[in-house]
Amino acid sequence: MNEETTRDEGSLKEGALDYFHYRGSVERAREVLRLFQAAKKAVAIYPLNHEICLNSFAEFMNGFRDFLARRDAFSLHVVGDEFFFEGRLMARESVLYYQLVKEFQAKEIGGLNISAGLEPGEFAEFLYQLNRSAEELRALGGLKQVMAASGIANITIDEPGTWKEKPPEAREPSTAREEYYDAVNVIRELADQVVSDRRLSTGKANRVVGVMLNRVGENRSAVLGLATIKSYDEYTSFHSVNVLILSLALGSMLPLDRSALMILGTGALLHDLGKITIPQGVLTKTGPLTAQEWEMMRDHPARGADILLAQPGVHPLSVMIAYEHHARYDMTGYPRIANKKLPGLFSRIVQVCDVYDAMTTTRPYQRARTPDQAMRVLVKEMGSTFDPLLVKVFIDMMGIYPVGTLVRLASGETAVVYEVSGDPAWPRVKVIRDAEGGEVEPYLVDLARLAEKVGEGGRAIMHSIHPEDAGIDPQDYL
Numbered sequence: 001m002n003e004e005t006t007r008d009e010g011s012l013k014e015g016a017l018d019y020f021h022y023r024g025s026v027e028r029a030r031e032v033l034r035l036f037q038a039a040k041k042a043v044a045i046y047p048l049n050h051e052i053c054l055n056s057f058a059e060f061m062n063g064f065r066d067f068l069a070r071r072d073a074f075s076l077h078v079v080g081d082e083f084f085f086e087g088r089l090m091a092r093e094s095v096l097y098y099q100l101v102k103e104f105q106a107k108e109i110g111g112l113n114i115s116a117g118l119e120p121g122e123f124a125e126f127l128y129q130l131n132r133s134a135e136e137l138r139a140l141g142g143l144k145q146v147m148a149a150s151g152i153a154n155i156t157i158d159e160p161g162t163w164k165e166k167p168p169e170a171r172e173p174s175t176a177r178e179e180y181y182d183a184v185n186v187i188r189e190l191a192d193q194v195v196s197d198r199r200l201s202t203g204k205a206n207r208v209v210g211v212m213l214n215r216v217g218e219n220r221s222a223v224l225g226l227a228t229i230k231s232y233d234e235y236t237s238f239h240s241v242n243v244l245i246l247s248l249a250l251g252s253m254l255p256l257d258r259s260a261l262m263i264l265g266t267g268a269l270l271h272d273l274g275k276i277t278i279p280q281g282v283l284t285k286t287g288p289l290t291a292q293e294w295e296m297m298r299d300h301p302a303r304g305a306d307i308l309l310a311q312p313g314v315h316p317l318s319v320m321i322a323y324e325h326h327a328r329y330d331m332t333g334y335p336r337i338a339n340k341k342l343p344g345l346f347s348r349i350v351q352v353c354d355v356y357d358a359m360t361t362t363r364p365y366q367r368a369r370t371p372d373q374a375m376r377v378l379v380k381e382m383g384s385t386f387d388p389l390l391v392k393v394f395i396d397m398m399g400i401y402p403v404g405t406l407v408r409l410a411s412g413e414t415a416v417v418y419e420v421s422g423d424p425a426w427p428r429v430k431v432i433r434d435a436e437g438g439e440v441e442p443y444l445v446d447l448a449r450l451a452e453k454v455g456e457g458g459r460a461i462m463h464s465i466h467p468e469d470a471g472i473d474p475q476d477y478l
């Protein structure tokens with residue numbers, strides 16, 4: 001800040017413009033990578049001339065053209081397990097496209113450069129070659145060789161190790177968002193560990209719970225924004241971290257003390273661990289489940305509890321959360337638990353958070369509900385599925401339009417709910433589109449101010465909008 005005040009106004013303005021310009025480039029680079037990944041996947045599944053592939057190429061080319069408005073070429077580097085764009089760690093993408101990072105490593109790709117002359121046909125050919133297995137590519141002399149033979153000129157790849165990671169002190173201090181991705185990495189590792197040798201590093205799990213607990217203590221509203229991060233492809237890891245965040249936030253409202261919250265958090269993070277025993281095809285099945293598949297699904301709480309019971313250092317109440325998280329408030333869920341009138345308090349907390357996060361995530365068999373729609377389901381099932389008191393506290397905490405909800409204002413503008421405090425109907429929002437739908441430089445508005453509530457240009461929230469319909473990712477604005 002001191003440095004800023006010594007500059008004259010002109011250079012300050014220039015600095016701000018540079019910043020927005022840079023930020024815009026990063027956002028567009030993220031979009032290019034997302035479209036790249038989508039097209040790569042389409043090519044892996046369908047023939048190159050299939051409509052789905054052709055559409056994905058066209059979408060990539062559009063995104064790439066947008067990107068080129070600010071840069072001459074696109075360069076992405078892989079260092080360790082992470083993607084970097086122009087020296088900047090892409091923490092989110094490194095987690096979201098973890099499989100892609102791994103694939104780049106296996107196929108000895110240290111960097112990917114795409115230049116402006118790229119044609120859709122060339123892009124398709126590259127993806128086709130890239131999708132060959134690592135063994136096949138090695139047998140053909142490596143991807144570089146294969147690309148040269150196919151006449152691909154506007155895409156080049158770098159050797160691994162071309163790019164070095166910046167020293168840790170040069171990296172930005174860890175942000176809450178990076179901690180979120182760290183947590184996803186940890187739950188992923190824990191699940192792999194249990195699959196391979198049935199052992200679980202409870203120390204790692206506790207560290208993640210402790211870090212998130214600190215964040216909840218600092219700023220509950222900001223952390224709740226993190227819990228709106230979702231992954232279609234890797235549901236369980238992201239879901240586990242979201243349930244951890246929501247459960248800690250809800251538990252801290254009751255209030256529970258730190259040691260109780262640690263036990264709650266560990267159970268919340270690991271509540272679905274039993275799912276590692278269910279084949280992926282069953283977890284993502286779009287049609288009705290067979291009786292046998294249902295049996296597997298109904299068994300995951302008990303399986304999870306078994307795994308956790310075998311680990312030294314996991315508190316029995318954390319185990320109970322895994323066992324009871326589908327039991328329902330009226331005890332009509334699964335597994336059937338005799339001699340108990342209610343699931344434990346921690347299990348009831350996790351159950352509300354589990355169902356809320358599941359409902360607000362798009363899955364192969366369901367489109368995500370908007371947060372306010374999910375809230376209404378919780379209210380409808382108060383007393384049957386959910387503990388009514390906990391649902392009330394949950395609504396107090398989340399607001400009517402929770403953080404991350406995309407909304408239409410009475411003024412016609414589109415906004416993302418940014419912070420809920422005080423009156424839940426009048427949160428702070430970030431306006432991102434004007435009344436005509438045009439993009440604006442996002443800015444914060446406190447709807448609780450009287451001027452926003454009344455008169456012409458009043459900005460009451462009219463309704464939520466489905467992000468997929470609007471083509472907007474609210475995460476980009478939190």
Ligand SMILES: [Fe+2]
Nearest residue numbers: 271272325326
């Ligand atoms: Fe579950």
